[in-house]
Amino acid sequence: MTARKAWRRVDGVLLLDKPTGMSSNSALQAARRLFSAAKAGHTGTLDPLASGLLPLCFGEATKFSVDLLAADKTYEAELQFGVRTDTGDADGAVIMHCPVDFGESELAAALHRFRGPIRQIPPMYSALKRDGRPLYELARQGIEVEREAREVTVHELRLLNFSGDRCRLRIACSKGTYVRSLAEDLGAALASAAHLTALRRVAVGALSIVDAVTLDQLAEMPESDRAAWLLAPDTLLQSLPAVSLDGPAGLRFVHGNPVTTAALPGRCRVYADACLLGLGEVDEVGNLRPRRVLSVR
Incomplete structure (x- = not known):
């Protein structure tokens, strides 16, 4: 046993x-x-x-x-032009073949259109829900529903290499960006089609x-x-400012009570004696309220 x-x-x-x-x-x-x-x-x-x-x-x-x-997330993505799949990536079935009648200069020019704030329609093969059901469940049943375009931001979109009908891109983007949708939209902008053949995430924040x-x-x-x-x-909290409390104030904080601080308003990571106590938020008058507190061993 x-x-x-x-x-x-x-x-x-x-x-x-x-x-x-x-x-x-x-x-x-x-x-x-x-x-x-x-x-x-x-x-x-x-x-x-x-x-x-x-x-x-x-x-x-x-x-x-x-x-x-x-x-923000950063990816390295590989795309194939001239082929569109029903999922937008290499796992899907091919639904379209198109000619690839552009070169590297045309591709580089098209990339410029997808930098900065852009609007994306989320793919059907995604975990977004409609009436409590993930969209991918509907997509597998052959059902397509209307999706609202959402604004995302592409901070960096750099061409790493291009050969024939394939390219590699480096993409730094905001939360909610679908690289599969970006690939499909890029293909359409070049009067062709495209899908994602490989994706590697190289940074999170x-x-x-x-x-x-x-x-x-x-x-x-x-x-x-x-x-x-x-x-x-x-x-996970390094993007937030740190606030240090003395012993009595730290004790009040971990017991769920607000304490007074001179820190600027907003969320912060809270310490006492160099030990993390949790996540707090300072209001406009200097009250530091616990939001998530660590359990003491």
């Missing part, structure tokens, strides 16, 4: 380099087992087709996972793929070495 796994409290952030062909939840559960973590969550899904940076949260860090959902580890690497190392890959829970 197989012994039940002993789960334990693990607090921290793991920068995982997710492989292609694996869902974000499957990657999360695999990492959770490697760390024997009792509680785990991720900071937003990465499609099975895509590889790259997937920040995972264990224990108390899960309280701050939502704060990374709104962060200030977090970079260069600091990430793979599941295979974790599995091969001794269990005692894995903890070195865990970052502190406040890794």
